[in-house]
Amino acid sequence: MLRTVITGVTGRMGGTLLRLARATSGFSVVGATVRPGSPSVGQDAAVAARQGEPMGLVVVDELDRALEADAQVVIDFTGAEASVHHARLCAMRGVPMVIGSTGFTSQAREVVAACARSIPVVLAPNTSVGVNVVIQVASELARVLGEGFDVEVLEAHHRMKKDAPSGTALRLAEVLASALGRTKEDFVLAREGAVGARTQKEIGVQALRGGDVVGEHTVYFFGEGERVELTHRATSRDQFAKGALRAAGWVVAQRPGLYDMADVLGFKRT
Numbered sequence: 557m558l559r560t561v562i563t564g565v566t567g568r569m570g571g572t573l574l575r576l577a578r579a580t581s582g583f584s585v586v587g588a589t590v591r592p593g594s595p596s597v598g599q600d601a602a603v604a605a606r607q608g609e610p611m612g613l614v615v616v617d618e619l620d621r622a623l624e625a626d627a628q629v630v631i632d633f634t635g636a637e638a639s640v641h642h643a644r645l646c647a648m649r650g651v652p653m654v655i656g657s658t659g660f661t662s663q664a665r666e667v668v669a670a671c672a673r674s675i676p677v678v679l680a681p682n683t684s685v686g687v688n689v690v691i692q693v694a695s696e697l698a699r700v701l702g703e704g705f706d707v708e709v710l711e712a713h714h715r716m717k718k719d720a721p722s723g724t725a726l727r728l729a730e731v732l733a734s735a736l737g738r739t740k741e742d743f744v745l746a747r748e749g750a751v752g753a754r755t756q757k758e759i760g761v762q763a764l765r766g767g768d769v770v771g772e773h774t775v776y777f778f779g780e781g782e783r784v785e786l787t788h789r790a791t792s793r794d795q796f797a798k799g800a801l802r803a804a805g806w807v808v809a810q811r812p813g814l815y816d817m818a819d820v821l822g823f824k825r826t
């Protein structure tokens with residue numbers, strides 16, 4: 557049994573992870589955390605996460621305490637700031653991590669990379685298998701279609717999402733840029749006013765927010781007289797959680813290092 561700690565257990569993903577980890581053979585949830593000062597501290601984890609009957613696990617507000625239960629892996633979908641704090645603690649304690657949070661600044665990402673020198677960390681803006689296949693295919697399409705097509709990424713998420721554009725949209729833009737020999741300097745994250753004609757090199761990334769949209773990403777390749785669209789629509793958070801559990805099972809057998817879902821799924825690097 558993989559002794560697993562879930563951080564941010566009362567969150568949308570935290571609750572989904574708790575439910576699926578409990579239902580998945582090979583996983584034992586030995587710790588659950590919430591934000592310091594949360595009213596859920598001291599409650600039963602399943603009750604706090606609105607995932608059914610009490611399970612006999614008390615929610616704590618500090619990861620260090622949860623790790624004391626001989627934790628073997630931490631799954632963290634809290635947010636970039638909390639994930640950086642959690643990565644530091646895991647590095648000190650030698651506990652591997654799966655981080656699904658998004659919204660990292662480059663400095664925050666560097667801290668996680670530094671922690672990954674002492675523990676294996678999977679850092680993935682999207683843990684669904686389907687999206688990661690789309691990322692591979694998008695890269696291949698960009699290579700094949702080449703310079704004759706204008707590339708744009710559009711994402712849509714629920715109204716509660718805190719960061720924009722999504723981590724997945726940025727990851728898509730990165731692999732598209734890499735396939736086309738471009739850089740982050742070519743990203744256009746918003747358009748307003750007299751922006752002039754579109755440059756050939758730019759990669760547009762735009763965000764929609766509303767309702768309960770779980771997560772949708774489309775890559776557009778706009779050509780002359782034709783266009784190619786590649787879309788992924790998540791209709792449930794379960795696929796993110798299942799991918800994260802798969803990553804957790806994988807990461808505990810790895811050497812220290814920073815990995816992503818392409819490594820977990822055995823894809824060639826894009």
Ligand SMILES: NC(=O)C1=CN([C@@H]2O[C@H](COP(=O)(O)OP(=O)(O)OC[C@H]3O[C@@H](n4cnc5c(N)ncnc54)[C@H](OP(=O)(O)O)[C@@H]3O)[C@@H](O)[C@H]2O)C=CC1
Pocket residue numbers: 563564565566567568569570589590591592594617633634635636638655656657658659680681682683684719723796
């Ligand atoms: N990789 C992937 O496939 C996916 C990634 N995500 C990403 O995961 C993150 C979470 O998303 P989502 O579940 O929708 O967001 P939620 O806001 O629903 O959940 C985040 C939870 O983390 C809690 N939290 C914040 N700080 C801490 C802390 N220091 N210790 C413990 N818990 C803390 C929050 O508490 P409080 O409410 O009190 O702030 C909240 O309960 C986002 O960055 C999102 O983009 C989401 C879905 C899929």
Ligand SMILES: O=C(O)C1=N[C@H](C(=O)O)C[C@H](O)C1
Pocket residue numbers: 658681682713714717718721722723724725770771772
């Ligand atoms: O916040 C979310 O909900 C999601 N966030 C991830 C992202 O930013 O890419 C992944 C998923 O689309 C859901």
